[in-house]
C-alpha cells in the first residue's frame with residue numbers, strides 16, 4: 001500500500017520554501033493580491049480515502065479548471081453536436097490566442113482554450129434559463145458541498161478587463177458560431193471562472209472522471225465513454241501550449257487555471273488537486289506542476 005499521506009507531506013516540505021514561485025495572474029486585477037506562499041495538496045483515492053497537506057481547505061478562484069466542468073455538464077446534453085462547433089486538437093498556442101480562430105473559420109481548436117470554452121458557455125446559455133445557477137448547483141452536487149459560491153468581485157473584474165475574451169466572442173459571433181448575445185455569454189463565462197473552491201472540493205468534483213463517469217455519490221453523471229473523452233482532452237489540451245510538458249513531466253490528464261489550481265487524475269486510482277497561485281510564463285502553477293511531477297515519480301502512478 002502506497003503511503004499517500006507521507007508522500008504529499010514530503011513534497012510539501014520540499015517545495016513550500018521554494019523561492020522561485022512564479023507570478024500571480026495580474027491581468028485579472030482581483031487575483032493580484034493573492035499570497036504566493038499559499039500551497040495545498042489534496043488527494044481523493046478511488047476507495048474514498050482522502051489525504052491532504054498545507055492550504056488544501058482555503059477556497060481559491062478555479063478559473064479555467066471550470067472549463068472541464070462546463071464541458072462535463074454540456075456533453076451529455078449536446079453529445080456529438082458539440083464537435084460540429086469545435087475541435088479536439090491541441091492548439092499549441094496560449095489559452096487566449098485568437099489568430100487560429102480566424103484562420104480556422106471560428107472553429108476553436110478545443111473546448112479548453114478560451115474561444116472553445118466560450119462556445120460551451122453559449123450552449124449553456126441556449127439550453128438553460130438560469131445557466132449560472134444550474135452550473136453552481138452542478139458543481140455543488142459533484143463536490144457534495146453546498147457552501148461553494150461565485151466570487152462576484154472576480155467576475156466583475158474580468159468583465160471590466162476581459163477585452164481579449166470580448167474579441168474572441170465577437171469573432172465567434174461574426175462567423176456564426178455563437179447563438180446568443182456576446183454580453184450574455186461572457187457574463188456566464190466570467191462567473192463560471194469566478195467560482196471559488198478548495199483543493200478538497202475540486203478533488204471531489206473531479207472524482208467522476210477517475211471513476212468512469214460516476215460521481216462521489218456513485219450516481220452516473222457521464223457515460224464511461226464520455227468520461228474517457230474528457231480525460232483525453234484534458235491530457236492533450238488541459239495545459240494549452242504546455243500540454244506536452246505536463247504529459248512529459250507528470251503523465252496524467254489534468255486541467256489548470258490562472259488562479260493557481262491544478263486538478264489531475266488517474267482513472268481507477270485517484271484525483272489530486274494542488275494550489276499554489278504563482279504561475280509560470282504559460283499561465284500554469286509553477287509549484288503545482290513541480291508537486292505533481294514529484295507525486296507521479298514517487299508513487300510510480302501515471303498513465304504511462
Ligand SMILES: NC(=O)CC[C@H](N)C(=O)O
Pocket residue numbers: 062063064065095096114158165190193256257258259283
Ligand atoms: N487560463 C485561465 O484560467 C484563464 C481563465 C480566465 N477567466 C480568462 O478567460 O482569461
